[in-house]
Amino acid sequence: xxxxxxxxxxxxxxxxxxxxxxxxxxxxxxxxxxxxxxxxxxxxxxxxxxxxxxxxxxxxxxxxxxxxxxxxxxxxxxxxxxxxxxxxxxxxxxxxxxxxxxxxxxxxxxxxxxxxxxxxxxxxxxxxxxxxxxxxxxxxxxxxxxxxxxxxxxxxxxxxxxxxxxxxxxxxxxxxxxxxxxxxxxxxxxxxxxxxxxxxxxxxxxxxxxxxxxxxxxxxxxxxxxxxxxxxxxxxxxxxxxxxxxxxxxxxxxxxxxxxxxxxxxxxxxxxxxxxxxxxxxxxxxxxxxxxxxxxxxxxxxxxxxxxxxxxxxxxx
Amino acid sequence: xxxxxxxxxxxxxxxxxxxxxxxxxxxxxxxxxxxxxxxxxxxxxxxxxxxxxxxxxxxxxxxxxxxxxxxxxxxxxxxxxxxxxxxxxxxxxxxxxxxxxxxxxxxxxxxxxxxxxxxxxxxxxxxxxxxxxxxxxxxxxxxxxxxxxxxxxxxxxxxxxxxxxxxxxxxxxxxxxxxxxxxxxxxxxxxxxxxxxxxxxxxxxxxxxxxxxxxxxxxxxxxxxxxxxxxxxxxxxxxxxxxxxxxxxxxxxxxxxxxxxxxxxxxxxxxxxxxxxxxxxxxxxxxxxxxxxxxxxxxxxxxxxxxxxxxxxxxxx
Numbered sequence: 313x314x315x316x317x318x319x320x321x322x323x324x325x326x327x328x329x330x331x332x333x334x335x336x337x338x339x340x341x342x343x344x345x346x347x348x349x350x351x352x353x354x355x356x357x358x359x360x361x362x363x364x365x366x367x368x369x370x371x372x373x374x375x376x377x378x379x380x381x382x383x384x385x386x387x388x389x390x391x392x393x394x395x396x397x398x399x400x401x402x403x404x405x406x407x408x409x410x411x412x413x414x415x416x417x418x419x420x421x422x423x424x425x426x427x428x429x430x431x432x433x434x435x436x437x438x439x440x441x442x443x444x445x446x447x448x449x450x451x452x453x454x455x456x457x458x459x460x461x462x463x464x465x466x467x468x469x470x471x472x473x474x475x476x477x478x479x480x481x482x483x484x485x486x487x488x489x490x491x492x493x494x495x496x497x498x499x500x501x502x503x504x505x506x507x508x509x510x511x512x513x514x515x516x517x518x519x520x521x522x523x524x525x526x527x528x529x530x531x532x533x534x535x536x537x538x539x540x541x542x543x544x545x546x547x548x549x550x551x552x553x554x555x556x557x558x559x560x561x562x563x564x565x566x567x568x569x570x571x572x573x574x575x576x577x578x579x580x581x582x583x584x585x586x587x588x589x590x591x592x593x594x595x596x597x598x599x600x601x602x603x604x605x606x607x608x609x610x611x612x613x614x615x616x617x618x619x620x621x622x623x624x625x626x627x628x629x
Numbered sequence: 630x631x632x633x634x635x636x637x638x639x640x641x642x643x644x645x646x647x648x649x650x651x652x653x654x655x656x657x658x659x660x661x662x663x664x665x666x667x668x669x670x671x672x673x674x675x676x677x678x679x680x681x682x683x684x685x686x687x688x689x690x691x692x693x694x695x696x697x698x699x700x701x702x703x704x705x706x707x708x709x710x711x712x713x714x715x716x717x718x719x720x721x722x723x724x725x726x727x728x729x730x731x732x733x734x735x736x737x738x739x740x741x742x743x744x745x746x747x748x749x750x751x752x753x754x755x756x757x758x759x760x761x762x763x764x765x766x767x768x769x770x771x772x773x774x775x776x777x778x779x780x781x782x783x784x785x786x787x788x789x790x791x792x793x794x795x796x797x798x799x800x801x802x803x804x805x806x807x808x809x810x811x812x813x814x815x816x817x818x819x820x821x822x823x824x825x826x827x828x829x830x831x832x833x834x835x836x837x838x839x840x841x842x843x844x845x846x847x848x849x850x851x852x853x854x855x856x857x858x859x860x861x862x863x864x865x866x867x868x869x870x871x872x873x874x875x876x877x878x879x880x881x882x883x884x885x886x887x888x889x890x891x892x893x894x895x896x897x898x899x900x901x902x903x904x905x906x907x908x909x910x911x912x913x914x915x916x917x918x919x920x921x922x923x924x925x926x927x928x929x930x931x932x933x934x935x936x937x938x939x940x941x942x943x944x945x946x
Binding site: 385442443444457459460465466467468469470471472473474476477478479480481482483488490492497555556559560562563564566567568569570571596597599600602603604 | 702758759760761774776777782783784785786787788789790791793794795796797798799800805807809814872873876877879880881883884885886887888913914916917919920921
């Protein structure tokens with residue numbers, strides 16, 4: 313018995329054949345071509361399904377579901393893609409389109425951040441957990457919530473927008489147009505923004521040396537590396553970042569009191585250099601004497617494929 | 630069939646006999662005397678139960694439960710009061726103490742903000758709702774959360790601390806010692822603080838006239854009244870308050886997507902003058918095209934009694 317999961321991104325479409333142990337046993341990746349796929353994406357995905365089955369030497373009867381993780385908002389019935397800017401899909405009845413192309417399999421649709429949270433339920437950071445939250449710190453801040461051991465899609469079915477909870481309403485403007493969202497302070501991008509501001513205001517330390525004074529060469533890893541090497545400006549930026557992130561984590565704890573908070577995305581690769589001060593700061597701010605384990609998400613780039621595949625396991629949502 | 634609910638506060642102990650329709654048919658209130666009750670509070674409550682039954686002319690067999698709402702943190706088993714500062718109760722096995730005094734009735738213990746949320750489920754703002762959040766804007770900011778039509782006590786049983794979610798981490802220090810909590814920006818107290826700061830910085834408008842220049846005479850209602858009369862300083866303070874509150878509400882919506890958010894406490898008495906701009910501001914900041922109804926809590930001072938009483942209805946938690 314196998315399940316197929318798709319992680320459909322603005323750059324690539326990645327498909328994986330997932331076995332009963334939750335391992336990806338076969339993969340198929342294609343570049344996402346916005347123009348070529350306009351109106352023909354469902355057909356393309358169906359082709360990938362049949363290729364994946366054929367190339368894996370299994371019978372199609374062994375595939376029990378096909379899940380689609382999409383970087384965008386999904387309607388409460390999980391049928392339409394409301395807005396997926398990177399895919400240029402807007403109010404598209406995507407589920408029906410793909411289901412029509414794949415009549416032999418139940419097709420399921422999910423937001424990619426939700427898919428990543430579902431993936432962690434299967435052998436990942438959320439194993440055994442009933443209440444858990446995933447925060448993904450990348451270009452933006454995404455996340456998924458598990459309540460009662462199942463994916464939480466919101467009381468009205470709108471899903472969650474963890475990155476756009478308020479954090480610092482006197483602070484930075486968020487790309488969404490609202491001041492002070494978690495995303496404006498905890499995305500990898502906010503490390504870059506802060507470093508560029510430091511350079512612009514005349515900072516000439518390690519950070520400046522490493523990027524040759526070129527703001528375009530600043531990335532989140534560079535800021536973390538310089539902080540690790542005790543560059544004062546980078547250390548300050550990273551310290552402020554950890555302070556903001558710990559407040560975001562405390563907000564989630566004070567509302568949901570989850571057993572686990574998993575952190576994924578590029579910034580989580582800083583490892584203990586991030587997690588140690590983060591846990592310490594949460595401990596200082598949290599009202600509860602015990603609180604959620606705070607740990608790295610287990611699944612990185614595979615989270616979308618795995619989560620989409622596991623949607624077919626009807627214990628999940 | 631009746632239920633008894635207690636709202637035990639630092640000033641008064643209020644008990645009510647609640648009928649099957651959820652109406653308080655009889656009441657008994659005593660001042661809370663911290664010194665006199667030390668170690669004897671359970672006995673006092675039991676006495677009140679028997680007096681209430683006797684004076685109401687019912688038989689004690691008609692009372693199916695006794696609920697206790699306490700202003701403080703409760704352990705995950707709902708047996709101990711961990712900290713209730715106003716009652717001077719700390720790590721007290723309060724449930725067992727009261728149950729021992731009232732062997733004929735099942736005794737149940739709950740936090741008062743949780744009780745208020747439970748009360749709204751019964752003919753109040755949360756009737757028919759599966760996911761709902763109560764925010765109480767008073768001296769502090771309290772709140773209760775309903776998920777799946779039941780009181781949410783947190784994934785690990787610690788309850789919720791809505792007032793101490795982060796909102797403005799560059800802003801005001803909260804009384805809890807952490808900068809920028811919702812409570813530091815959305816409590817009635819924060820209207821008073823902002824008005825006193827305005828007076829201290831030389832503001833001499835309507836606000837100044839109404840309090841005779843005496844900061845001690847400033848209260849939240851005065852600020853609201855002056856804002857209503859278009860005093861520029863008061864209008865600015867109230868506008869900032871609504872902006873902060875709408876961000877707090879959006880945080881809750883983006884995580885839980887509830888069907889209803891009810892707002893209680895002193896500030897909610899401002900009515901449409903609060904709710905109209907609040908809804909408008911939430912609409913601007915919220916990602917979802919439709920979102921929670923935002924409305925006044927139905928039960929004011931009776932919320933604790935009603936919620937504690939309804940704990941006995943086993944559909945609730």
